[in-house]
Amino acid sequence: MANKPSIPKGTRDFSPTEMLRRKYIFSTIERVFQKYGFLPLETPAMENLETLTGKYGEEGDRLIFRIQERGRTFESGVAKAVAAGEGDPKRTSDQVRQQTASEGLRYDLTVPFARYVVQNQNEITFPFKRYQIQPVWRADKPQKGRYREFYQCDADVIGSTSLISEVELVQLFDDVFTALGLHVVVKINDRKVLSGIAEVSGQPEKVVDIVTAIDKLDKIGREKVEEEMRTKGVSDEAIKGIAPLFELKGTWSEQRPQLEKWLSASPTALHGLKDLAFTFDAVGPMKSAILEFDPTLARGLDYYTGAIFEVKAAEGTMPGSICGGGRYDDLTGIFGLKNMSGVGISFGADRIYDVLLETNKFPAELGGSTKLLFANFGAAEAMHCLKLLRQVREAGIAAELYPDHVKMAKQFKYADDKGIAYVAIIGENELKQGIVTVKDMKTGEQKAVKQEELIATIQA
């Protein structure tokens, strides 16, 4: 025990308390997913490297964890390459990294899902609605709220272009956050509107640069956004053409006519606005979420082609989004299956955890903890408790018997630390009289009841 053991950077242990809370989030999300007709799917932690590479851009490729093959160490690979006359050490190590790994850890849940759909296309009934709650790994530099291992909770509909899916996903957001008791803002935009803005500005080919710049509007402000566009080669004229975007005010119904007027020259944009209008109309009243049109919402992901979603907490100080999603027309195309439109959303469980903790929204009593502890007064009493314990558990009450005959203070402290609601005391006296003394750990009150009344007392 020279050095303390530790875990890899960017990974975490989850204590029992944390796990109960995490499971609460996961099971809430899962229950709503199922209510909307999504079916569970799991894919392996590792994929063939070729499945993963080239799907997340150049930056993304670097962040994929590669799995070292047996007998082909990185060092031996480099030595071999150098011996073979490879000069540039940086290029060499990149190449060797490719050569010594043929598998990698999954980077997200969407690409493995696309792979699964293509692989099983003949068995799947479309539209296919699946949900998936699993960890993903990124070889990133960790920061607060950014880990190298974290969970994603995805739900996607693939094989339908109907906007009904968009409507349902917005309602699903509302249901999940209503169940979690959190007020949120669901922001929505449409990639077609963004393309239209680029068209109207006169530089449609710069759509990606324009979009990633305006995505940062609320973070860096208008001037910096315009500066970034200029750096990326967007003309002053085009920037002027985008100006009306910054003047937009009001709610969706107020913004819509302004947008239609401004973008009237772009059929693409008008199509997007029509789709958005459908979603706004069809969603109907919401319970705890506010649906908001946000023309600056872009989410940077190249594969989104239609609706774009993002959810932010309306309470607490979490600055980033807690959910994201959107429609992608050709996700499976990269694996050879064309014309498969899909729309999906992802819940950021780790960030939702932080928000619920900060705003004190976790239920005080999360299932899983013991309700009743039998104090241990010695061999004879313990044997008696064992019998009662069976009955209590049969009644569905989580209960346990303190395993050792130690002093009461220690046993009560155990109950206190573990958040156990009641302690049943059966000592010599209670045993003789056929009663049990029940102490309510919260109020400190205790009363003697007949053994037959124990279960009713706990349940009351």
Add this chain to the structure above:
RNA sequence: GUGGAUGUAGCUCAGUUGGUUAGAGCGCCGGAUUGUGAUUCCGGAGGUCGCCGGUUCAAGCCCGGUCCUCCACCCCA
């Protein structure tokens, strides 16, 4: 990947211009006539000061390296 900050007991942190046996609060363990936790009182244990090397008579403190955590950028959940 670039730039910056931090790292002292289980936790949150003190630690004066380098100078004897490194401190506090909380927590933990034990006790206050042995059938009662969370409150009170008393006592105790626990740190090769992240790790490696250097400067010095002397390093928690200065210098270099390294790892972790954090912050900004990039990117994202």
